[in-house]
Amino acid sequence: MSLAELICPSGTPAALRTAVDAGADAVYCGFQDATNARNFPGLNFTPDELEASVAYAHAKGTKVLLALNTYPPAGKVDLWRQAADTGARLGVDAFIVADMGVAHYIARTYPAVRLHLSVQAAASSPEAIRYYCENFGIKRVVLPRILTIPEIRQIRKEIPCEIETFIFGNHGLMVEGRCSLTNYLTGQSTNMDGVCSPASDVEYTRQADGSMSSQLAGFTIDCFGPDEKAGYPTICKGRYTAPHRPDGYYAFEEPISLNLSRLLPDLIDAGVHAFKIEGRQRSKSYVRGVVSAFRAAIDDIRAGRQANIANLVALTEGQKQTQGAFETKKWR
Amino acid sequence: MAVREMTKLTLGPIAYHWSADARRDFYARIADEAPVDEVYLGEVICSKRAPFHEADLPATIDRLERGGKRVILSTLAEVMLKRERKATEDLAAMDTPEIEINNAAGLFARGKRPHRIGPFMNAYNEATIAWMAGQGATHVCLPSEMPAPAVAVATRAARDLGLRVEVQVFGRASLAVSARCYHARAHNRTKDNCQFVCEQDLDGMPLRTRDDRPILRVNGIQTQSESYIDLLPESPRLIADGVTHLRLMPQAVDMVSVASVFRDALDDRLGVGDAEVSLRDLCANVPFSNGFYHGQAGYQRIAMSAPA
Numbered sequence: 001m002s003l004a005e006l007i008c009p010s011g012t013p014a015a016l017r018t019a020v021d022a023g024a025d026a027v028y029c030g031f032q033d034a035t036n037a038r039n040f041p042g043l044n045f046t047p048d049e050l051e052a053s054v055a056y057a058h059a060k061g062t063k064v065l066l067a068l069n070t071y072p073p074a075g076k077v078d079l080w081r082q083a084a085d086t087g088a089r090l091g092v093d094a095f096i097v098a099d100m101g102v103a104h105y106i107a108r109t110y111p112a113v114r115l116h117l118s119v120q121a122a123a124s125s126p127e128a129i130r131y132y133c134e135n136f137g138i139k140r141v142v143l144p145r146i147l148t149i150p151e152i153r154q155i156r157k158e159i160p161c162e163i164e165t166f167i168f169g170n171h172g173l174m175v176e177g178r179c180s181l182t183n184y185l186t187g188q189s190t191n192m193d194g195v196c197s198p199a200s201d202v203e204y205t206r207q208a209d210g211s212m213s214s215q216l217a218g219f220t221i222d223c224f225g226p227d228e229k230a231g232y233p234t235i236c237k238g239r240y241t242a243p244h245r246p247d248g249y250y251a252f253e254e255p256i257s258l259n260l261s262r263l264l265p266d267l268i269d270a271g272v273h274a275f276k277i278e279g280r281q282r283s284k285s286y287v288r289g290v291v292s293a294f295r296a297a298i299d300d301i302r303a304g305r306q307a308n309i310a311n312l313v314a315l316t317e318g319q320k321q322t323q324g325a326f327e328t329k330k331w332r
Numbered sequence: 333m334a335v336r337e338m339t340k341l342t343l344g345p346i347a348y349h350w351s352a353d354a355r356r357d358f359y360a361r362i363a364d365e366a367p368v369d370e371v372y373l374g375e376v377i378c379s380k381r382a383p384f385h386e387a388d389l390p391a392t393i394d395r396l397e398r399g400g401k402r403v404i405l406s407t408l409a410e411v412m413l414k415r416e417r418k419a420t421e422d423l424a425a426m427d428t429p430e431i432e433i434n435n436a437a438g439l440f441a442r443g444k445r446p447h448r449i450g451p452f453m454n455a456y457n458e459a460t461i462a463w464m465a466g467q468g469a470t471h472v473c474l475p476s477e478m479p480a481p482a483v484a485v486a487t488r489a490a491r492d493l494g495l496r497v498e499v500q501v502f503g504r505a506s507l508a509v510s511a512r513c514y515h516a517r518a519h520n521r522t523k524d525n526c527q528f529v530c531e532q533d534l535d536g537m538p539l540r541t542r543d544d545r546p547i548l549r550v551n552g553i554q555t556q557s558e559s560y561i562d563l564l565p566e567s568p569r570l571i572a573d574g575v576t577h578l579r580l581m582p583q584a585v586d587m588v589s590v591a592s593v594f595r596d597a598l599d600d601r602l603g604v605g606d607a608e609v610s611l612r613d614l615c616a617n618v619p620f621s622n623g624f625y626h627g628q629a630g631y632q633r634i635a636m637s638a639p640a
Contacts (some may be wrong), residue, residue: 006628017529017534032594066515071454071456071457071460072456072457072459072487073456073457073478073479073482074456074457074458074461074478074481074482074483074484074486074489075457075458075482075485076457076482077458077459079458085409096525098397098454098455099456099459099460100456100459100460100463101457101459101460101461102459102464104459104463112628121436122409122410123411123434123436124410124511125411125416125417125437125442126417127417127420127421127436127437127440128411128435128436128440129591130440131436131437131439131440132436134440135467144511146412146510146511146512147412149537151412157428160504161338167532171514173510174509174510174555175410175508175509175510175511176507177454178409178452178454178476178509179507179508180475180476180505180506180508180624180630181507181508181548181555183477183624183629183630184477184505184507184557184623184624184629184631185547185629185630185631186629187623187628187630187632188627189477191454191456191475192456193480197534212540213543217629219541219545219547220541220542220543220545221541222542223542223543230542235510238541238628239542239547240539240540240541240542241539241540241541241542241544242518242537242540242550243538243553244518246580248542249518251514251517251518251539251548251550252510252512252514252555253512283603293630304439307496309468317620324511325511329522329523329524330522330524331511331522332511332512332513332522332523332524
């Protein structure tokens with residue numbers, strides 16, 4: 001059986017301490033700039049905050065993974081190199097990378113520090129993963145959320161590195177690292193700026209009849225009746241019309257959370273080494289609740305006990321949840 | 333202008349599920365009439381479509397080469413299933429024609445033998461391009477969302493390493509790919525029982541916002557821009573920055589005429605203003621955009637200031 005490490009989101013130093021205290025095996029975080037894929041206002045770490053946070057985490061036996069998982073546009077590569085230099089100096093346990101130039105720089109400059117391949121690299125076959133392993137010494141791959149468990153089991157047999165999968169949180173459905181939807185509407189790039197459907201471009205408009213529309217950069221992403229709860233206008237979770245769908249439908253995916261708690265034992269059995277909880281933008285109380293529940297479940301499974309899956313399922317109670325691609329090919 | 337004559341016009345791979353007949357006719361006309369120098373063939377978006385036109389590939393290559401075009405085979409952008417892994421490996425094993433790789437699985441299979449880097453490979457910067465050049469890349473197509481300053485820096489670096497550089501100057505931008513087929517989803521099907529509904533939409537399936545504003549196009553697992561990128565007015569600047577190849581993506585319009593307009597503009601036989609009017613006429617009501625290149629929202633059309 002794999003170790004089944006629990007990898008937890010840390011959007012702020014406070015969230016990091018919360019995740020560490022709740023039993024995270026590792027936390028992941030980023031700097032306050034374009035070098036990571038959650039470059040949102042009010043999130044992330046200054047170098048000083050990261051230094052203190054590494055000390056806090058290490059004192060409790062928790063690893064710190066630094067996300068440098070965006071793609072530097074030409075002419076700005078130094079910002080990513082400096083972030084790697086700072087992370088190495090502060091003693092982070094691994095870098096999470098996507099860009100080949102960034103991976104090559106770290107592999108050459110800091111060969112002793114582990115490299116994890118971000119989901120943003122979109123490596124979804126054994127050959128792609130082996131390319132990164134053989135060229136940059138990648139120790140772990142974060143798999144795209146598009147594979148079934150039998151496919152993950154097969155990949156595990158054909159690659160020389162560990163596997164990390166998302167288990168809970170936002171259900172990304174585009175191949176990450178290959179999405180320019182946000183840049184098309186807002187002028188800010190997910191790949192180059194770390195921005196996805198930015199709050200600064202969001203507007204909600206209420207009509208006289210009580211209905212509501214949500215907009216991103218002036219484009220209507222969805223409309224809601226007076227009794228419907230208005231959702232955040234993420235482009236790939238919006239409702240649109242098509243020639244065969246004149247009434248408006250979720251063209252890509254419903255606003256829905258990924259919750260693989262029921263599949264946890266199967267994923268461990270398939271050889272997944274680490275489970276990632278999404279949500280660096282979430283509150284401390286959210287982090288505390290989710291991390292504690294998964295900590296208990298994984299400890300039960302490790303000890304050969306029946307895990308109390310009901311607690312995990314309840315975390316998204318009242319919200320729609322999915323097992324996405326992991327459960328069945330029909331998702332595709 | 334000497335430097336302009338060296339600039340190659342290319343035709344990217346067909347992104348849509350055009351029928352075998354439509355493809356045969358399309359490439360016959362391209363071979364005979366279109367002033368493009370290089371043509372990319374192969375299924376890049378959906379591996380289920382490949383069997384429909386694979387059998388014609390040798391004849392199409394022959395036809396294009398007899399028409400004086402250089403042919404390059406493009407690999408799949410997404411590689412996950414066994415048949416996709418096999419298709420990628422098979423293409424990577426070929427000596428001729430050249431191949432353009434769109435997934436790291438292709439890089440793995442190709443090793444250090446010469447290859448082109450496709451637009452799905454995320455070659456955003458000089459460090460990544462230098463790495464790729466060291467692994468046998470001879471040519472790189474930059475991601476279409478790159479802004480002008482980054483294009484200039486990346487191009488200079490690539491040219492210094494001896495690589496050729498390509499930028500898409502016409503056609504819908506690829507904005508996302510997914511494991512899920514959104515064409516099938518629109519028809520309440522899944523990817524495995526899609527019955528190839530994507531063949532109905534020769535220029536992609538239009539999505540409109542609920543207040544009826546055109547926004548995106550669905551092409552199987554791919555999401556594209558509603559607008560066609562048009563960087564014809566920006567082409568002199570691209571060429572001055574060292575870009576060697578300008579890519580036209582096949583859309584459901586008269587691509588021979590589109591190519592002729594670009595060629596004539598590049599060769600100074602047609603002014604930019606007149607060329608733009610001609611392109612507009614050829615593309616009916618499709619909006620044009622150049623926002624990505626100008627560092628703005630991709631859908632936007634930024635007016636070029638008149639040359640001094």
